[in-house]
Amino acid sequence: xxxxxxxxxxxxxxxxxxxxxxxxxxxxxxxxxxxxxxxxxxxxxxxxxxxxxxxxxxxxxxxxxxxxxxxxxxxxxxxxxxxxxxxxxxxxxxxxxxxxxxxxxxxxxxxxxxxxxxxxxxxxxxxxxxxxxxxxxxxxxxxxxxxxxxxxxxxxxxxxxxxxxxxxxxxxxxxxxxxxxxxxxxxxxxxxxxxxxxxxxxxxxxxxxxxxxxxxxxxxxxxxxxxxxxxxxxxxxxxxxxxxxxxxxxxxxxxxxxxxxxxxxxxxxxxxxxxxxxxxxxxxxxxxxxxxxxxxxxxxxxxxxxxxxxxxxxxxxxxxxxxxxxxxxxxxxxxxxxxxxxx
Amino acid sequence: xxxxxxxxxxxxxxxxxxxxxxxxxxxxxxxxxxxxxxxxxxxxxxxxxxxxxxxxxxxxxxxxxxxxxxxxxxxxxxxxxxxxxxxxxxxxxxxxxxxxxxxxxxxxxxxxxxxxxxxxxxxxxxxxxxxxxxxxxxxxxxxxxxxxxxxxxxxxxxxxxxxxxxxxxxxxxxxxxxxxxxxxxxxxxxxxxxxxxxxxxxxxxxxxxxxxxxxxxxxxxxxxxxxxxxxxxxxxxxxxxxxxxxxxxxxxxxxxxxxxxxxxxxxxxxxxxxxxxxxxxxxxxxxxxxxxxxxxxxxxxxxxxxxxxxxxxxxxxxxxxxxxxxxxxxxxxxxxxxxxxxx
DNA sequence: GTGTACTTTGGAAGCGCTTGCAGCTGTGAG
DNA sequence: CTCACAGCTGCAAGCGCTTCCAAAGTACAC
Numbered sequence: 001x002x003x004x005x006x007x008x009x010x011x012x013x014x015x016x017x018x019x020x021x022x023x024x025x026x027x028x029x030x031x032x033x034x035x036x037x038x039x040x041x042x043x044x045x046x047x048x049x050x051x052x053x054x055x056x057x058x059x060x061x062x063x064x065x066x067x068x069x070x071x072x073x074x075x076x077x078x079x080x081x082x083x084x085x086x087x088x089x090x091x092x093x094x095x096x097x098x099x100x101x102x103x104x105x106x107x108x109x110x111x112x113x114x115x116x117x118x119x120x121x122x123x124x125x126x127x128x129x130x131x132x133x134x135x136x137x138x139x140x141x142x143x144x145x146x147x148x149x150x151x152x153x154x155x156x157x158x159x160x161x162x163x164x165x166x167x168x169x170x171x172x173x174x175x176x177x178x179x180x181x182x183x184x185x186x187x188x189x190x191x192x193x194x195x196x197x198x199x200x201x202x203x204x205x206x207x208x209x210x211x212x213x214x215x216x217x218x219x220x221x222x223x224x225x226x227x228x229x230x231x232x233x234x235x236x237x238x239x240x241x242x243x244x245x246x247x248x249x250x251x252x253x254x255x256x257x258x259x260x261x262x263x264x265x266x267x268x269x270x271x272x273x274x275x276x277x278x279x280x281x282x283x284x285x286x287x288x289x290x291x292x293x294x295x296x297x298x299x300x301x302x303x304x305x306x307x308x309x310x311x312x313x314x315x316x317x318x319x320x321x322x323x324x325x326x327x328x329x330x331x332x333x334x335x336x337x338x339x340x341x342x343x
Numbered sequence: 344x345x346x347x348x349x350x351x352x353x354x355x356x357x358x359x360x361x362x363x364x365x366x367x368x369x370x371x372x373x374x375x376x377x378x379x380x381x382x383x384x385x386x387x388x389x390x391x392x393x394x395x396x397x398x399x400x401x402x403x404x405x406x407x408x409x410x411x412x413x414x415x416x417x418x419x420x421x422x423x424x425x426x427x428x429x430x431x432x433x434x435x436x437x438x439x440x441x442x443x444x445x446x447x448x449x450x451x452x453x454x455x456x457x458x459x460x461x462x463x464x465x466x467x468x469x470x471x472x473x474x475x476x477x478x479x480x481x482x483x484x485x486x487x488x489x490x491x492x493x494x495x496x497x498x499x500x501x502x503x504x505x506x507x508x509x510x511x512x513x514x515x516x517x518x519x520x521x522x523x524x525x526x527x528x529x530x531x532x533x534x535x536x537x538x539x540x541x542x543x544x545x546x547x548x549x550x551x552x553x554x555x556x557x558x559x560x561x562x563x564x565x566x567x568x569x570x571x572x573x574x575x576x577x578x579x580x581x582x583x584x585x586x587x588x589x590x591x592x593x594x595x596x597x598x599x600x601x602x603x604x605x606x607x608x609x610x611x612x613x614x615x616x617x618x619x620x621x622x623x624x625x626x627x628x629x630x631x632x633x634x635x636x637x638x639x640x641x642x643x644x645x646x647x648x649x650x651x652x653x654x655x656x657x658x659x660x661x662x663x664x665x666x667x668x669x670x671x672x673x674x675x676x677x678x679x680x681x682x683x684x685x686x
Numbered sequence: 687g688t689g690t691a692c693t694t695t696g697g698a699a700g701c702g703c704t705t706g707c708a709g710c711t712g713t714g715a716g
Numbered sequence: 717c718t719c720a721c722a723g724c725t726g727c728a729a730g731c732g733c734t735t736c737c738a739a740a741g742t743a744c745a746c
Contacts, residue, residue, distance in 0.1 A: 004733065005732085013696090014696045014697080015696085015732095015733080015734095016695070016697075016698095016734080016735075017695060017696075019733065019734060019735085020694095020695090023734080025734090025735095026734095026735085027692095027693055027695090028694075028695090032695085046453075046456045047732085048397070048457065048731090048732055049393075049459035050392075050394075050396040050402070050731085050732080050733090051397050051701090052732080052734075053733090054391070054393040054394050054397050054701045054702065054703085054732080055700080055701050055733045055734040056701085056733080056734055057701075057734090059393070061436075064437075068422070069412050069421050069422060070418045070419060070422055075412045075413045078439065079411070079441060082412070082439035083441075083442055083446075086439075086446065086449070086454075091436050092436065092437050092438075093404075093436050093437070094407075094421070094425065094435050094436070095429070095435075096421065096425040096429075096435075098422060099426055103429065106429070107429065110432065111434060113389045114389045114392040115392055115393070116392035116393065116434070137387070224624055224627065225624055225626060228627045255627075261604070283568060284567065284568045284571045284601060346702060346703085347702065347703065348702080356725085357726045358703080358704095358726085358727095359704080359725070359726055359727075359728095360724080360725060360726075363704090363725090366704080368705090369704095369724090370723055370725090371723095371724075375725085390703075391702055393701085393703090394701070394703035394704090394731090395702080395704075396703090397701085397702080397731045397732065397733085398703045398731050399703080399731085400731075
């Protein structure tokens with residue numbers, strides 16, 4: 001494998017000049033730059049990543065910690081992060097911690113601390129106080145997406161607000177028998193948002209003076225199949241049925257729609273369903289939802305980081321609220337007319 | 344930030360001994376090891392990744408190139424790869440090239456060549472001859488999953504064989520009016536398997552002496568929503584309807600089922616549907632499918648790589664056929680009785 | 687022609703580790 | 717008691733770059 005020395009010899013320049021020519025930093029005459037680049041190309045030379053990093057202290061590498069690349073929100077964020085990072089010439093080191101807290105722990109300890117990343121993006125991670133301290137202790141920019149990360153910069157949507165908006169949408173249509181499917185925190189500890197969204201739901205219900213019925217508060221694991229199972233319980237019970245369901249994610253809303261169909265319920269005539277996310281599948285189901293641009297959040301996170309890295313102006317922790325968009329499709333409408341108090 | 348020197352001082356040992364103690368290589372007395380570890384822990388010291396890599400030539404880092412982490416198969420593979428890699432103490436550098444050929448090109452040129460990965464795993468990549476040569480030229484182990492990669496080791500399922508098996512399943516049930524939904528290669532160039540699966544379909548049909556009807560050969564982009572649109576065309580047309588659909592992926596099978604439901608078709612009485620994948624959603628839809636354990640494929644790829652890296656026994660390119668499992672659920676049955684020649 | 691300021695270049699000192707080599711110690715065999 | 721050998725340890729030479737520094741070259745004004 002050719003080294004920078006070989007390039008220097010071939011180009012008739014010093015190592016130092018070649019280094020400057022190839023990295024674009026420092027003053028190099030156009031002629032020298034040209035020669036260095038030609039020589040490098042001819043030899044098929046590329047700078048050694050590790051040597052550069054060691055010498056310069058910069059890695060051009062960002063660590064991304066996600067609960068699971070297999071789920072919609074996370075893989076969407078990763079796509080946004082990846083594209084933006086690659087454009088900027090950065091590598092993305094992926095830490096998928098879907099196996100649970102132990103994995104998360106070892107990633108933090110054994111990997112992130114090894115100075116190999118310039119910055120880290122933590123997606124929806126629910127970290128302990130100690131873990132946050134560890135992260136902050138490496139003195140690298142950190143941005144959290146979709147999860148609280150005290151001390152670090154964060155990007156988040158107004159979870160409580162959009163839950164309120166979604167609920168109000170149903171209330172305004174005339175629904176009073178509204179169920180809420182929330183995220184199942186016990187399934188995976190990396191989440192706080194189920195609570196936040198639930199809070200918004202309850203707030204809206206309270207403002208409208210509508211009672212929250214405990215039997216209509218169900219939960220699932222954020223997947224279609226999990227929600228499907230929960231919704232079968234909710235809708236198939238012998239007891240009274242809600243006329244609307246607010247699901248804390250689009251995937252759960254879709255699971256609910258599928259379950260409703262199994263029972264012959266027509267959407268939206270018999271049951272209105274609203275979700276949160278902006279999932280690609282929403283269109284197929286005519287799902288009314290609140291679109292959070294997950295890719296956009298990932299891209300923004302990278303831009304924030306890079307700005308911080310390049311200006312070296314630490315700037316401190318910022319908290320950015322990412323805008324969302326209400327998308328009304330055909331899964332919500334006025335409640336069925338024949339629904340009185342147990343007619 | 345503490346360096347190994349600080350640890351050495353604190354432990355009263357030489358740098359060399361500390362290095363050996365912490366890396367576990369070479370002979371170190373239990374006492375020295377103990378001291379080194381204590382000192383390191385006290386200082387919160389971790390080895391610098393780049394310095395280690397530079398000095399030793401080993402990176403403990405594997406590059407993974409995927410067409411898109413957003414799709415089921417790829418994110419499943421990545422999960423399997425990630426878990427296995429993390430267990431082995433390796434980092435995973437993710438190259439998501441969903442933006443197209445240009446991105447793929449720049450990743451190969453600007454990133455992979457920079458000696459920063461010990462090995463690369465290429466998932467379902469359709470590379471040009473030149474790109475393959477580039478990859479091989481870095482003299483690192485490469486394994487390809489789910490795509491041909493001449494010259495490198497590959498893991499693949501018997502695409503043609505399982506397509507045949509799926510088709511035969513339908514044929515044996517008595518279907519003769521069978522449609523095939525294939526992958527849409529034009530959408531993304533990274534795929535050759537649509538053709539292979541289609542080949543298996545055609546072979547089975549030919550063996551059974553059943554005609555392949557061109558109007559029942561449709562394609563979609565491997566997603567549920569894409570398949571839904573295609574299936575609406577297929578099933579909603581005024582012309583004759585197939586009694587069974589073999590979709591080249593579970594997501595497309597699900598899209599087909601959703602479209603069928605729109606037309607009031609009952610699965611499997613009016614329409615049988617079979618897919619390939621083993622998607623988590625299959626259960627919700629009672630989907631008959633051929634399960635390819637994508638996570639398992641990812642894990643296997645890593646084991647192959649690591650075995651190669653650690654034995655340094657290059658071994659040459661191997662081609663591993665990964666086993667699949669036929670899963671019969673409730674989306675396939677005998678064709679409707681009343682289907683004669685246009686009754 | 688001389689001085690000043692700026693651009694361009696090369697030498698060389700690291701960046702923080704790993705590892706070959708040699709010396710040193712302690713053990714058991716002869 | 718001596719020798720061979722094995723286990724430990726430290727020295728020091730890199731790994732392949734970046735970048736500080738000083739020297740050399742260039743341009744322009746005086």
